[in-house]
Amino acid sequence: xxxxxxLSAQKENFLPPGSQVRMYxxxxxxxxxxxxxxxxxxxxxxxVRRYLIFCGYKVTYVQNITDVEDKIIExxxxxxxxxxxxxxxxANKFFEDMAAxxxxxxxxxxxxxxxxxxxxxVIKGLIDRGHAYVANGSVYFRVKSMPxxxxxxxxxxxxxxxxxxxxxxEEKEFPMDFALWKAAKPGEPSWDSPxxxxxxxxxxxxxxxxxxxxxxxxxxxxxxQDLIFPHHENEIAQSESFTGKKPFVRYWMHNGLFxxxxxxxxxxxxxxxxxxxxxxxxxxxxxxxxxxxxxxxxPLTLSEEAIEAAERGAERLRQxxxxxxxxxxxxxDATTYRQKFIEVMDDDFGTPQAIATLFDLVREINxxxxxxxxxxxxxxxxxxxxxxxxxxxxxxxxxxxxAAPFIELLISTxxxxxxxxxxxxADEIRDKLAEMGITLEDTPxxxxxxxxx
RNA sequence: GGCGACGUAGCCAAGUGGCAAGGCGGGGGUCUGCAAAACCCCUAUUCAGCGGUUCGAAUCCGCUCGUCGCCUCCA
Numbered sequence: 001x002x003x004x005x006x007l008s009a010q011k012e013n014f015l016p017p018g019s020q021v022r023m024y025x026x027x028x029x030x031x032x033x034x035x036x037x038x039x040x041x042x043x044x045x046x047x048v049r050r051y052l053i054f055c056g057y058k059v060t061y062v063q064n065i066t067d068v069e070d071k072i073i074e075x076x077x078x079x080x081x082x083x084x085x086x087x088x089x090x091a092n093k094f095f096e097d098m099a100a101x102x103x104x105x106x107x108x109x110x111x112x113x114x115x116x117x118x119x120x121x122v123i124k125g126l127i128d129r130g131h132a133y134v135a136n137g138s139v140y141f142r143v144k145s146m147p148x149x150x151x152x153x154x155x156x157x158x159x160x161x162x163x164x165x166x167x168x169x170e171e172k173e174f175p176m177d178f179a180l181w182k183a184a185k186p187g188e189p190s191w192d193s194p195x196x197x198x199x200x201x202x203x204x205x206x207x208x209x210x211x212x213x214x215x216x217x218x219x220x221x222x223x224x225q226d227l228i229f230p231h232h233e234n235e236i237a238q239s240e241s242f243t244g245k246k247p248f249v250r251y252w253m254h255n256g257l258f259x260x261x262x263x264x265x266x267x268x269x270x271x272x273x274x275x276x277x278x279x280x281x282x283x284x285x286x287x288x289x290x291x292x293x294x295x296x297x298x299p300l301t302l303s304e305e306a307i308e309a310a311e312r313g314a315e316r317l318r319q320x321x322x323x324x325x326x327x328x329x330x331x332x333d334a335t336t337y338r339q340k341f342i343e344v345m346d347d348d349f350g351t352p353q354a355i356a357t358l359f360d361l362v363r364e365i366n367x368x369x370x371x372x373x374x375x376x377x378x379x380x381x382x383x384x385x386x387x388x389x390x391x392x393x394x395x396x397x398x399x400x401x402x403a404a405p406f407i408e409l410l411i412s413t414x415x416x417x418x419x420x421x422x423x424x425x426a427d428e429i430r431d432k433l434a435e436m437g438i439t440l441e442d443t444p445x446x447x448x449x450x451x452x453x
Numbered sequence: 454g455g456c457g458a459c460g461u462a463g464c465c466a467a468g469u470g471g472c473a474a475g476g477c478g479g480g481g482g483u484c485u486g487c488a489a490a491a492c493c494c495c496u497a498u499u500c501a502g503c504g505g506u507u508c509g510a511a512u513c514c515g516c517u518c519g520u521c522g523c524c525u526c527c528a
Contacts, residue, residue: 025528026528027528028528029526029527029528034528035528037527037528038528039528040528041528042528044528045528069526070526071526071527153456153457153523153524154456154457155455155456155457155523155524159455159456159524160455160456160524202526222528223528224527224528225458225522225523225528226522226523226526226527226528227527227528228523229456229523229524230524230525231527254528255528256458256522257521257522257523257527257528258528259521259522289476290465293465293466293467293475293476294465294466294467295466295467297458298458298459298466299458299459299521299522301465301521303464303465305464305465305477305478306464306465306466306476306477307465308477309464309465309476309477309478310465310476310477311477312476312477312478313475313476313477316476316490316491319490319491320491323490323491344467350467352466352467352468352474352475352476353467353468353474353475355475355476356466356467356474356475356476357474357475358475359474359475359476360474360475363491363492366490366491366492367491367492367493369491369492370484370491370492418486421486423486423487426486426487427486427487427488430487430488430489434489439489439490440488440489441488441489441490442485442488442489442490443489443490448490
Protein backbone atom coordinates (compact mmCIF):
# COMPACT_ATOMS: atom_id res chain seq x y z
CA UNK A 1 0.00 0.00 0.00
CA UNK A 2 1.13 3.48 -0.82
CA UNK A 3 0.26 6.64 1.06
CA UNK A 4 1.04 10.20 0.08
CA UNK A 5 3.05 11.70 2.91
CA UNK A 6 2.80 15.47 3.24
CA LEU A 7 6.20 15.51 4.92
CA SER A 8 8.09 14.05 1.96
CA ALA A 9 5.58 15.35 -0.58
CA GLN A 10 5.42 12.00 -2.30
CA LYS A 11 3.78 8.61 -2.18
CA GLU A 12 5.57 6.21 0.11
CA ASN A 13 5.14 2.53 0.78
CA PHE A 14 3.11 2.11 3.92
CA LEU A 15 5.17 -0.02 6.27
CA PRO A 16 4.10 0.29 9.88
CA PRO A 17 6.39 -1.42 12.40
CA GLY A 18 3.84 -4.15 13.06
CA SER A 19 0.23 -5.08 12.56
CA GLN A 20 -0.75 -2.19 14.82
CA VAL A 21 -1.58 1.15 13.27
CA ARG A 22 -1.69 4.12 15.58
CA MET A 23 -3.73 6.85 14.02
CA TYR A 24 -4.45 10.35 15.27
CA UNK A 25 -6.84 12.71 13.54
CA UNK A 26 -7.43 16.26 14.65
CA UNK A 27 -11.02 16.52 15.72
CA UNK A 28 -13.31 19.48 16.07
CA UNK A 29 -13.55 22.58 18.16
CA UNK A 30 -17.22 22.35 19.06
CA UNK A 31 -18.77 25.79 19.26
CA UNK A 32 -21.39 25.45 16.53
CA UNK A 33 -23.19 22.96 14.27
CA UNK A 34 -20.78 20.76 12.37
CA UNK A 35 -20.45 21.65 8.73
CA UNK A 36 -19.44 19.97 5.52
CA UNK A 37 -15.75 20.53 6.13
CA UNK A 38 -16.07 18.37 9.22
CA UNK A 39 -17.93 15.76 7.23
CA UNK A 40 -15.14 15.78 4.68
CA UNK A 41 -12.29 14.96 7.04
CA UNK A 42 -14.41 12.54 9.03
CA UNK A 43 -15.52 10.57 5.99
CA UNK A 44 -12.08 10.56 4.40
CA UNK A 45 -10.32 9.23 7.48
CA UNK A 46 -13.19 6.88 8.24
CA UNK A 47 -12.59 5.28 4.84
CA VAL A 48 -8.84 5.16 5.53
CA ARG A 49 -9.48 3.50 8.85
CA ARG A 50 -11.98 1.00 7.45
CA TYR A 51 -9.62 0.06 4.64
CA LEU A 52 -6.70 -0.47 7.03
CA ILE A 53 -8.89 -2.71 9.14
CA PHE A 54 -9.94 -4.58 6.01
CA CYS A 55 -6.26 -5.09 5.23
CA GLY A 56 -5.83 -6.80 8.56
CA TYR A 57 -4.29 -4.01 10.61
CA LYS A 58 -5.30 -3.44 14.17
CA VAL A 59 -6.10 0.25 14.18
CA THR A 60 -6.23 2.52 17.19
CA TYR A 61 -7.98 5.68 16.10
CA VAL A 62 -7.75 8.72 18.35
CA GLN A 63 -9.69 11.88 17.63
CA ASN A 64 -9.64 14.72 20.08
CA ILE A 65 -12.14 17.36 21.09
CA THR A 66 -10.62 20.80 21.51
CA ASP A 67 -12.84 22.14 24.24
CA VAL A 68 -10.76 25.12 25.28
CA GLU A 69 -9.97 27.64 22.61
CA ASP A 70 -10.61 31.27 21.70
CA LYS A 71 -13.78 30.71 19.74
CA ILE A 72 -15.43 28.52 22.36
CA ILE A 73 -14.63 31.00 25.09
CA GLU A 74 -15.91 33.89 23.04
CA UNK A 75 -19.10 32.10 22.11
CA UNK A 76 -19.75 30.82 25.61
CA UNK A 77 -19.27 34.28 27.07
CA UNK A 78 -21.71 35.71 24.54
CA UNK A 79 -24.29 33.10 25.48
CA UNK A 80 -23.50 33.42 29.15
CA UNK A 81 -22.85 29.72 29.69
CA UNK A 82 -19.71 27.84 30.77
CA UNK A 83 -17.31 27.00 27.95
CA UNK A 84 -17.39 23.37 28.94
CA UNK A 85 -21.18 23.16 28.61
CA UNK A 86 -21.08 24.74 25.18
CA UNK A 87 -18.37 22.38 24.02
CA UNK A 88 -20.18 19.34 25.33
CA UNK A 89 -23.41 20.28 23.63
CA UNK A 90 -21.87 20.65 20.20
CA ALA A 91 -19.50 17.74 20.63
CA ASN A 92 -22.52 15.53 21.23
CA LYS A 93 -24.21 16.96 18.17
CA PHE A 94 -21.08 16.32 16.17
CA PHE A 95 -21.08 12.64 17.09
CA GLU A 96 -24.78 12.40 16.27
CA ASP A 97 -23.98 13.76 12.83
CA MET A 98 -21.10 11.33 12.50
CA ALA A 99 -23.35 8.42 13.37
CA ALA A 100 -25.85 9.59 10.77
CA UNK A 101 -23.03 9.58 8.22
CA UNK A 102 -22.09 6.04 9.27
CA UNK A 103 -18.70 7.23 10.52
CA UNK A 104 -17.21 4.80 13.03
CA UNK A 105 -16.69 6.21 16.47
CA UNK A 106 -13.05 6.83 17.38
CA UNK A 107 -11.52 4.30 19.76
CA UNK A 108 -10.46 7.10 22.07
CA UNK A 109 -11.93 10.60 22.27
CA UNK A 110 -9.82 12.74 24.59
CA UNK A 111 -11.10 16.12 25.70
CA UNK A 112 -8.39 18.75 25.93
CA UNK A 113 -9.50 20.07 29.30
CA UNK A 114 -9.12 16.62 30.83
CA UNK A 115 -5.55 16.29 29.64
CA UNK A 116 -4.03 19.36 31.26
CA UNK A 117 -1.59 17.36 33.43
CA UNK A 118 0.01 15.75 30.38
CA UNK A 119 0.28 19.15 28.71
CA UNK A 120 1.99 20.63 31.75
CA UNK A 121 4.42 17.72 31.74
CA VAL A 122 5.32 18.31 28.09
CA ILE A 123 5.64 22.06 28.55
CA LYS A 124 7.89 21.56 31.56
CA GLY A 125 10.04 19.16 29.61
CA LEU A 126 10.36 21.62 26.76
CA ILE A 127 11.45 24.38 29.15
CA ASP A 128 14.00 22.06 30.78
CA ARG A 129 15.46 21.19 27.41
CA GLY A 130 15.72 24.81 26.35
CA HIS A 131 13.00 24.62 23.73
CA ALA A 132 10.62 26.91 25.55
CA TYR A 133 10.72 29.95 27.81
CA VAL A 134 8.46 31.70 30.29
CA ALA A 135 7.39 35.30 29.78
CA ASN A 136 4.88 37.09 32.00
CA GLY A 137 3.09 33.92 33.01
CA SER A 138 2.92 32.58 29.46
CA VAL A 139 5.18 29.97 27.92
CA TYR A 140 6.40 30.13 24.35
CA PHE A 141 8.06 27.58 22.12
CA ARG A 142 11.44 28.74 20.90
CA VAL A 143 11.14 28.04 17.19
CA LYS A 144 14.81 28.72 16.53
CA SER A 145 15.73 25.84 18.80
CA MET A 146 14.46 23.47 16.16
CA PRO A 147 16.70 23.56 13.09
CA UNK A 148 14.25 21.78 10.81
CA UNK A 149 11.22 23.82 11.79
CA UNK A 150 9.07 24.23 8.67
CA UNK A 151 9.79 20.81 7.22
CA UNK A 152 6.16 19.75 7.03
CA UNK A 153 4.82 22.88 5.36
CA UNK A 154 8.01 23.12 3.29
CA UNK A 155 8.90 26.62 4.19
CA UNK A 156 11.77 28.25 5.98
CA UNK A 157 11.79 30.66 8.86
CA UNK A 158 13.03 33.34 6.50
CA UNK A 159 10.14 32.89 4.12
CA UNK A 160 7.70 33.00 7.04
CA UNK A 161 9.17 36.22 8.31
CA UNK A 162 8.79 37.86 4.93
CA UNK A 163 5.06 37.22 5.14
CA UNK A 164 4.68 40.74 6.44
CA UNK A 165 1.67 40.03 8.64
CA UNK A 166 3.63 38.56 11.50
CA UNK A 167 3.79 41.04 14.32
CA UNK A 168 6.35 40.55 17.05
CA UNK A 169 4.53 40.11 20.31
CA GLU A 170 6.29 42.11 22.97
CA GLU A 171 6.75 39.00 25.11
CA LYS A 172 8.19 36.81 22.41
CA GLU A 173 11.88 36.42 21.71
CA PHE A 174 11.11 35.83 18.06
CA PRO A 175 8.02 36.59 15.97
CA MET A 176 7.35 32.99 14.96
CA ASP A 177 7.50 31.62 18.50
CA PHE A 178 4.10 30.26 19.49
CA ALA A 179 2.28 29.94 22.80
CA LEU A 180 2.34 26.69 24.74
CA TRP A 181 0.65 28.22 27.75
CA LYS A 182 -1.35 31.43 27.82
CA ALA A 183 -1.47 33.43 31.03
CA ALA A 184 -5.00 33.76 32.38
CA LYS A 185 -7.13 36.69 31.29
CA PRO A 186 -10.29 37.86 33.02
CA GLY A 187 -13.39 36.00 31.85
CA GLU A 188 -11.50 33.00 30.58
CA PRO A 189 -11.30 29.52 32.05
CA SER A 190 -7.94 28.82 33.63
CA TRP A 191 -5.93 26.12 35.33
CA ASP A 192 -3.08 26.17 37.82
CA SER A 193 0.42 25.75 36.51
CA PRO A 194 3.99 26.30 37.68
CA UNK A 195 3.85 29.60 35.79
CA UNK A 196 0.60 30.79 37.30
CA UNK A 197 -2.99 30.42 36.21
CA UNK A 198 -3.60 30.06 32.52
CA UNK A 199 -4.77 27.81 29.72
CA UNK A 200 -2.99 25.67 27.14
CA UNK A 201 -2.23 26.77 23.60
CA UNK A 202 -3.98 24.90 20.85
CA UNK A 203 -0.99 23.03 19.45
CA UNK A 204 0.20 21.57 22.74
CA UNK A 205 -3.18 19.95 23.26
CA UNK A 206 -2.85 17.63 20.30
CA UNK A 207 0.77 16.85 21.06
CA UNK A 208 -0.04 15.88 24.63
CA UNK A 209 -3.02 13.74 23.68
CA UNK A 210 -1.18 11.98 20.87
CA UNK A 211 1.80 11.23 23.11
CA UNK A 212 -0.39 10.03 25.94
CA UNK A 213 -2.67 7.73 23.99
CA UNK A 214 -0.51 6.58 21.10
CA UNK A 215 3.08 6.93 22.25
CA UNK A 216 6.10 8.87 21.10
CA UNK A 217 5.93 7.79 17.49
CA UNK A 218 2.67 7.33 15.70
CA UNK A 219 1.90 5.89 12.29
CA UNK A 220 -0.69 8.15 10.72
CA UNK A 221 -1.67 11.66 11.62
CA UNK A 222 -4.49 13.18 9.66
CA UNK A 223 -6.35 16.43 9.29
CA UNK A 224 -7.39 19.05 6.79
CA GLN A 225 -4.80 20.77 4.64
CA ASP A 226 -5.48 23.99 6.50
CA LEU A 227 -3.90 22.43 9.58
CA ILE A 228 -0.51 21.81 7.98
CA PHE A 229 0.66 25.21 9.08
CA PRO A 230 0.93 26.17 11.78
CA HIS A 231 -0.85 23.46 13.75
CA HIS A 232 0.85 20.29 12.57
CA GLU A 233 4.17 21.99 12.01
CA ASN A 234 4.07 23.00 15.66
CA GLU A 235 3.01 19.57 16.80
CA ILE A 236 6.13 18.17 15.19
CA ALA A 237 8.28 20.83 16.81
CA GLN A 238 6.84 20.14 20.24
CA SER A 239 6.81 16.37 20.06
CA GLU A 240 10.21 15.84 18.53
CA SER A 241 11.81 18.40 20.81
CA PHE A 242 10.21 16.80 23.83
CA THR A 243 10.87 13.13 23.08
CA GLY A 244 14.03 13.54 21.04
CA LYS A 245 12.62 10.92 18.69
CA LYS A 246 12.07 11.40 14.99
CA PRO A 247 9.80 11.12 13.25
CA PHE A 248 6.92 11.92 15.54
CA VAL A 249 4.61 10.84 12.73
CA ARG A 250 5.51 8.35 10.02
CA TYR A 251 2.78 9.35 7.55
CA TRP A 252 1.14 12.74 7.48
CA MET A 253 -2.14 12.72 5.60
CA HIS A 254 -4.12 15.83 4.70
CA ASN A 255 -7.43 16.03 2.95
CA GLY A 256 -8.31 18.79 0.50
CA LEU A 257 -10.68 21.45 1.69
CA PHE A 258 -14.35 21.78 1.08
CA UNK A 259 -15.26 24.83 -0.90
CA UNK A 260 -18.61 26.50 -0.76
CA UNK A 261 -18.30 27.77 -4.30
CA UNK A 262 -19.38 31.14 -5.53
CA UNK A 263 -22.09 33.26 -4.06
CA UNK A 264 -24.54 32.45 -6.80
CA UNK A 265 -24.38 28.75 -6.17
CA UNK A 266 -24.66 28.80 -2.41
CA UNK A 267 -27.61 31.14 -2.80
CA UNK A 268 -29.37 28.82 -5.18
CA UNK A 269 -28.67 25.95 -2.81
CA UNK A 270 -30.48 27.68 -0.01
CA UNK A 271 -27.38 27.81 2.14
CA UNK A 272 -26.73 24.08 2.58
CA UNK A 273 -23.65 24.07 4.72
CA UNK A 274 -24.31 22.00 7.81
CA UNK A 275 -24.30 18.22 7.81
CA UNK A 276 -27.86 18.17 9.05
CA UNK A 277 -29.08 20.26 6.18
CA UNK A 278 -27.57 17.90 3.66
CA UNK A 279 -28.93 14.80 5.37
CA UNK A 280 -32.43 16.24 5.35
CA UNK A 281 -32.32 16.05 1.60
CA UNK A 282 -29.93 13.27 0.71
CA UNK A 283 -28.99 9.85 2.02
CA UNK A 284 -25.75 9.33 3.90
CA UNK A 285 -24.64 6.92 1.18
CA UNK A 286 -25.15 9.57 -1.47
CA UNK A 287 -23.22 12.12 0.51
CA UNK A 288 -20.38 9.71 1.14
CA UNK A 289 -20.25 8.86 -2.54
CA UNK A 290 -20.13 12.55 -3.34
CA UNK A 291 -17.17 13.03 -0.98
CA UNK A 292 -15.31 9.85 -1.90
CA UNK A 293 -16.08 10.27 -5.59
CA UNK A 294 -13.23 12.74 -5.78
CA UNK A 295 -9.75 12.07 -4.48
CA UNK A 296 -9.25 13.04 -0.84
CA UNK A 297 -6.31 15.33 -1.54
CA UNK A 298 -8.23 17.45 -4.04
CA PRO A 299 -10.48 20.28 -2.98
CA LEU A 300 -14.17 19.62 -3.38
CA THR A 301 -16.78 22.19 -4.23
CA LEU A 302 -20.28 21.85 -2.97
CA SER A 303 -22.59 21.13 -5.86
CA GLU A 304 -26.18 20.16 -5.40
CA GLU A 305 -26.23 18.69 -8.89
CA ALA A 306 -23.30 16.45 -8.00
CA ILE A 307 -24.90 15.20 -4.78
CA GLU A 308 -28.08 14.58 -6.73
CA ALA A 309 -26.08 12.52 -9.21
CA ALA A 310 -24.49 10.63 -6.33
CA GLU A 311 -27.95 9.89 -4.95
CA ARG A 312 -29.01 8.31 -8.25
CA GLY A 313 -25.76 6.35 -8.27
CA ALA A 314 -26.37 5.15 -4.73
CA GLU A 315 -29.85 4.09 -5.77
CA ARG A 316 -28.33 2.07 -8.60
CA LEU A 317 -26.04 0.28 -6.15
CA ARG A 318 -28.94 -0.49 -3.84
CA GLN A 319 -31.03 -1.74 -6.74
CA UNK A 320 -28.33 -4.17 -7.80
CA UNK A 321 -28.26 -5.57 -4.30
CA UNK A 322 -32.00 -6.08 -4.39
CA UNK A 323 -32.11 -7.81 -7.78
CA UNK A 324 -31.81 -11.52 -7.26
CA UNK A 325 -30.87 -14.16 -9.77
CA UNK A 326 -31.55 -17.86 -9.45
CA UNK A 327 -29.76 -19.74 -6.73
CA UNK A 328 -28.01 -22.95 -7.48
CA UNK A 329 -27.26 -22.35 -11.14
CA UNK A 330 -23.98 -21.05 -12.53
CA UNK A 331 -22.38 -18.46 -10.26
CA UNK A 332 -20.94 -15.05 -10.98
CA ASP A 333 -17.36 -14.77 -9.76
CA ALA A 334 -16.59 -11.31 -8.43
CA THR A 335 -12.96 -11.83 -7.47
CA THR A 336 -11.58 -9.74 -10.32
CA TYR A 337 -13.63 -6.77 -9.13
CA ARG A 338 -12.50 -7.35 -5.61
CA GLN A 339 -8.87 -7.40 -6.70
CA LYS A 340 -9.33 -4.25 -8.73
CA PHE A 341 -10.89 -2.54 -5.73
CA ILE A 342 -7.93 -3.47 -3.54
CA GLU A 343 -5.46 -2.42 -6.21
CA VAL A 344 -6.85 1.10 -6.53
CA MET A 345 -7.31 1.53 -2.79
CA ASP A 346 -3.73 0.44 -2.25
CA ASP A 347 -2.60 3.41 -4.29
CA ASP A 348 -3.12 6.22 -1.80
CA PHE A 349 -6.79 5.38 -1.26
CA GLY A 350 -8.13 5.74 -4.77
CA THR A 351 -11.75 5.92 -3.70
CA PRO A 352 -12.97 7.40 -7.02
CA GLN A 353 -11.66 4.38 -8.90
CA ALA A 354 -12.92 2.13 -6.11
CA ILE A 355 -16.41 3.50 -6.62
CA ALA A 356 -16.01 3.06 -10.37
CA THR A 357 -15.16 -0.58 -9.68
CA LEU A 358 -18.34 -0.90 -7.66
CA PHE A 359 -20.33 0.33 -10.65
CA ASP A 360 -18.53 -2.09 -12.94
CA LEU A 361 -19.48 -4.90 -10.61
CA VAL A 362 -23.07 -3.67 -10.49
CA ARG A 363 -23.35 -3.75 -14.25
CA GLU A 364 -22.02 -7.31 -14.29
CA ILE A 365 -24.42 -8.38 -11.55
CA ASN A 366 -27.40 -6.92 -13.39
CA UNK A 367 -26.29 -8.38 -16.68
CA UNK A 368 -25.88 -11.84 -15.23
CA UNK A 369 -29.07 -11.52 -13.25
CA UNK A 370 -30.98 -11.10 -16.50
CA UNK A 371 -29.57 -14.38 -17.67
CA UNK A 372 -30.90 -15.95 -14.50
CA UNK A 373 -27.60 -16.95 -12.96
CA UNK A 374 -26.72 -16.94 -9.28
CA UNK A 375 -25.33 -13.57 -8.16
CA UNK A 376 -25.54 -14.20 -4.43
CA UNK A 377 -21.82 -14.20 -3.82
CA UNK A 378 -21.23 -11.29 -6.16
CA UNK A 379 -23.84 -9.27 -4.32
CA UNK A 380 -22.21 -10.16 -1.02
CA UNK A 381 -18.92 -8.90 -2.44
CA UNK A 382 -20.60 -5.68 -3.54
CA UNK A 383 -21.98 -5.16 -0.06
CA UNK A 384 -18.61 -5.92 1.52
CA UNK A 385 -16.62 -3.58 -0.71
CA UNK A 386 -19.18 -0.82 -0.36
CA UNK A 387 -18.89 -1.28 3.39
CA UNK A 388 -15.19 -0.46 3.24
CA UNK A 389 -16.19 2.94 1.94
CA UNK A 390 -18.76 3.17 4.72
CA UNK A 391 -21.71 2.72 2.40
CA UNK A 392 -24.62 0.75 3.85
CA UNK A 393 -26.60 0.44 0.60
CA UNK A 394 -29.70 0.18 2.71
CA UNK A 395 -32.88 1.87 1.66
CA UNK A 396 -33.11 5.05 3.70
CA UNK A 397 -35.77 4.71 6.43
CA UNK A 398 -38.41 2.93 4.41
CA UNK A 399 -39.92 1.34 7.50
CA UNK A 400 -41.89 3.85 9.51
CA UNK A 401 -44.23 5.19 6.89
CA UNK A 402 -47.71 5.99 8.15
CA ALA A 403 -49.10 5.93 4.65
CA ALA A 404 -47.92 2.40 3.93
CA PRO A 405 -51.28 0.61 4.48
CA PHE A 406 -53.03 3.05 2.17
CA ILE A 407 -50.40 2.77 -0.50
CA GLU A 408 -50.62 -0.98 -0.36
CA LEU A 409 -54.39 -0.79 -0.63
CA LEU A 410 -54.06 1.32 -3.74
CA ILE A 411 -51.55 -1.11 -5.16
CA SER A 412 -53.86 -4.06 -4.71
CA THR A 413 -56.71 -2.10 -6.27
CA UNK A 414 -54.51 -1.25 -9.17
CA UNK A 415 -53.56 -4.87 -9.55
CA UNK A 416 -57.20 -5.85 -9.93
CA UNK A 417 -57.73 -3.09 -12.47
CA UNK A 418 -54.76 -4.30 -14.46
CA UNK A 419 -56.03 -7.86 -14.38
CA UNK A 420 -59.31 -6.54 -15.74
CA UNK A 421 -57.32 -4.65 -18.38
CA UNK A 422 -58.56 -1.32 -17.02
CA UNK A 423 -55.21 0.22 -17.79
CA UNK A 424 -56.34 3.81 -17.87
CA UNK A 425 -57.58 3.70 -14.28
CA ALA A 426 -54.57 1.68 -13.18
CA ASP A 427 -52.21 4.20 -14.70
CA GLU A 428 -54.09 7.01 -13.06
CA ILE A 429 -53.38 5.51 -9.65
CA ARG A 430 -49.72 5.17 -10.53
CA ASP A 431 -49.53 8.74 -11.82
CA LYS A 432 -51.22 10.18 -8.76
CA LEU A 433 -48.91 8.30 -6.44
CA ALA A 434 -45.94 9.53 -8.46
CA GLU A 435 -47.13 13.08 -7.94
CA MET A 436 -46.96 12.41 -4.22
CA GLY A 437 -43.40 11.16 -4.55
CA ILE A 438 -44.20 7.47 -4.53
CA THR A 439 -42.93 5.44 -7.44
CA LEU A 440 -44.24 2.02 -8.40
CA GLU A 441 -42.33 -0.72 -10.11
CA ASP A 442 -44.02 -3.78 -11.54
CA THR A 443 -41.59 -6.64 -11.17
CA PRO A 444 -42.06 -10.37 -11.74
CA UNK A 445 -42.31 -10.69 -7.96
CA UNK A 446 -45.12 -8.14 -7.79
CA UNK A 447 -45.38 -4.39 -7.44
CA UNK A 448 -42.91 -2.59 -5.17
CA UNK A 449 -43.10 1.02 -4.12
CA UNK A 450 -40.59 3.55 -2.99
CA UNK A 451 -40.77 7.00 -1.57
CA UNK A 452 -38.39 9.40 -3.24
CA UNK A 453 -36.87 12.19 -1.21
C1' G B 454 4.70 39.98 -1.62
C1' G B 455 6.10 34.52 -0.35
C1' C B 456 4.70 29.20 -0.82
C1' G B 457 1.46 25.78 -3.16
C1' A B 458 -2.72 23.42 -5.78
C1' C B 459 -5.83 23.17 -9.79
C1' G B 460 -7.99 24.07 -15.03
C1' U B 461 -10.26 16.83 -18.66
C1' A B 462 -17.36 15.94 -22.32
C1' G B 463 -23.81 19.45 -20.60
C1' C B 464 -22.48 18.56 -14.99
C1' C B 465 -19.32 15.80 -11.25
C1' A B 466 -14.72 13.25 -11.69
C1' A B 467 -10.35 9.40 -12.52
C1' G B 468 -5.98 9.00 -15.26
C1' U B 469 0.08 11.99 -14.60
C1' G B 470 4.87 9.47 -20.87
C1' G B 471 2.14 4.68 -25.11
C1' C B 472 -4.49 4.52 -28.53
C1' A B 473 -9.27 9.45 -22.62
C1' A B 474 -12.08 5.08 -15.94
C1' G B 475 -16.68 5.74 -13.63
C1' G B 476 -21.25 8.36 -12.25
C1' C B 477 -25.24 11.79 -13.50
C1' G B 478 -27.63 13.82 -17.71
C1' G B 479 -28.95 13.25 -23.05
C1' G B 480 -30.19 10.21 -27.74
C1' G B 481 -31.56 5.33 -29.88
C1' G B 482 -32.99 0.17 -29.00
C1' U B 483 -34.62 -4.48 -26.01
C1' C B 484 -38.15 -5.85 -22.18
C1' U B 485 -43.26 -4.07 -20.63
C1' G B 486 -50.50 -3.39 -21.77
C1' C B 487 -47.89 1.36 -20.94
C1' A B 488 -44.27 2.69 -17.49
C1' A B 489 -40.35 1.89 -13.94
C1' A B 490 -36.02 -0.92 -13.05
C1' A B 491 -32.43 -3.49 -15.84
C1' C B 492 -29.62 -4.60 -20.24
C1' C B 493 -27.36 -3.21 -25.26
C1' C B 494 -25.53 0.85 -28.55
C1' C B 495 -24.22 6.07 -29.08
C1' U B 496 -22.75 10.77 -26.50
C1' A B 497 -14.28 14.30 -25.45
C1' U B 498 -9.81 12.52 -32.66
C1' U B 499 -9.43 15.41 -27.39
C1' C B 500 -7.53 17.05 -21.98
C1' A B 501 -7.40 26.24 -20.56
C1' G B 502 -4.00 28.65 -24.50
C1' C B 503 0.82 28.99 -26.90
C1' G B 504 5.67 27.12 -27.53
C1' G B 505 9.43 23.15 -26.39
C1' U B 506 11.50 18.00 -25.13
C1' U B 507 10.25 12.98 -27.13
C1' C B 508 9.41 7.77 -31.88
C1' G B 509 5.20 9.12 -28.79
C1' A B 510 2.35 14.06 -23.82
C1' A B 511 -3.81 15.35 -20.94
C1' U B 512 0.60 13.43 -18.52
C1' C B 513 7.63 16.28 -18.62
C1' C B 514 9.72 21.70 -19.31
C1' G B 515 8.78 27.11 -20.23
C1' C B 516 5.50 31.13 -20.84
C1' U B 517 0.41 33.22 -20.86
C1' C B 518 -4.63 33.32 -19.15
C1' G B 519 -8.08 31.74 -15.36
C1' U B 520 -9.77 29.62 -10.51
C1' C B 521 -8.55 28.52 -5.56
C1' G B 522 -5.84 27.55 -0.95
C1' C B 523 -2.13 28.61 2.83
C1' C B 524 1.11 32.40 4.98
C1' U B 525 -3.78 34.74 11.20
C1' C B 526 -8.49 30.99 13.89
C1' C B 527 -10.15 26.95 10.76
C1' A B 528 -11.17 19.88 9.19
